[in-house]
Amino acid sequence: MGGQVVHIRNLGVRLGPELAVIVEAMDMSAGDVVVLDAESGAGKSTALGLIAGAIPASAFDGTVHCLSNTEITPHAPRLDYGSPDRIGFVLQTNILLPYLTALENIRLPVEIAGQTLDTAWLTHLLGALGLSGLEYRKPTEISVGQRQRVAIARALLGRPDLLLLDEPVSALDPGNVGQVEALIEVLAEDAKSAVILASHQAARGAFAGARRAHHRVEQRDGVTHSIFAMETV
Numbered sequence: 001m002g003g004q005v006v007h008i009r010n011l012g013v014r015l016g017p018e019l020a021v022i023v024e025a026m027d028m029s030a031g032d033v034v035v036l037d038a039e040s041g042a043g044k045s046t047a048l049g050l051i052a053g054a055i056p057a058s059a060f061d062g063t064v065h066c067l068s069n070t071e072i073t074p075h076a077p078r079l080d081y082g083s084p085d086r087i088g089f090v091l092q093t094n095i096l097l098p099y100l101t102a103l104e105n106i107r108l109p110v111e112i113a114g115q116t117l118d119t120a121w122l123t124h125l126l127g128a129l130g131l132s133g134l135e136y137r138k139p140t141e142i143s144v145g146q147r148q149r150v151a152i153a154r155a156l157l158g159r160p161d162l163l164l165l166d167e168p169v170s171a172l173d174p175g176n177v178g179q180v181e182a183l184i185e186v187l188a189e190d191a192k193s194a195v196i197l198a199s200h201q202a203a204r205g206a207f208a209g210a211r212r213a214h215h216r217v218e219q220r221d222g223v224t225h226s227i228f229a230m231e232t233v
């Protein structure tokens, strides 16, 4: 276990007139793994977007300390996590830039962040994720499952402090799900990343033993509140 990576209280967003998604409490240290496992539409992707700062928080008072130990007000136009290389995010859909090769996609965040490319780690990721030989293909020239694995390699290349995975194995056939999840677990451990995984399949995959965030639904003033929380550490 390393230092604290995530400390969140009441980070939320209102989606339309009837629904709010809230991350009520989340505390994680390096190496921790937490699974968001709730029904479709419960707000798992939204919660990840809030944590990443990709979805601006609104309507709730709360605090976020994430990575940079900076307190952020929910009304700030965007969250400031310090340098962008510290979060890796595997999105659920539209995950790769179509005009770049697999390798260019994988390297892009590290290049944007101005990080030094760790070529040995890159070669390891390519081999472990079964992508060797596919480096120079465009996303349309590889399978959907291979695209997901490219996105996983891209998210891990910078050894992020926090790795956010949104249904990262949803496009894989059942025979490969366990294998790729186990790989994610080992590679994230190698990278010393804390991991938040949104997945319906985690209950029976490699993350079956991981901690789960509690999920509950409350009605407040006619608005459905979908709330994720984990015990504080």
Ligand SMILES: Nc1ncnc2c1ncn2[C@@H]1O[C@H](COP(=O)(O)OP(=O)(O)OP(=O)(O)O)[C@@H](O)[C@H]1O
Binding pocket: 015, 016, 019, 038, 039, 040, 041, 042, 043, 044, 045, 046, 047, 092
């Ligand atoms: N901009 C928006 N305005 C209103 N409602 C929205 C908006 N974006 C998403 N929603 C709704 O918010 C809910 C949460 O969506 P989200 O994608 O976070 O759920 P999820 O738990 O990740 O679902 P899935 O498991 O199907 O991917 C859904 O019911 C969705 O229809």
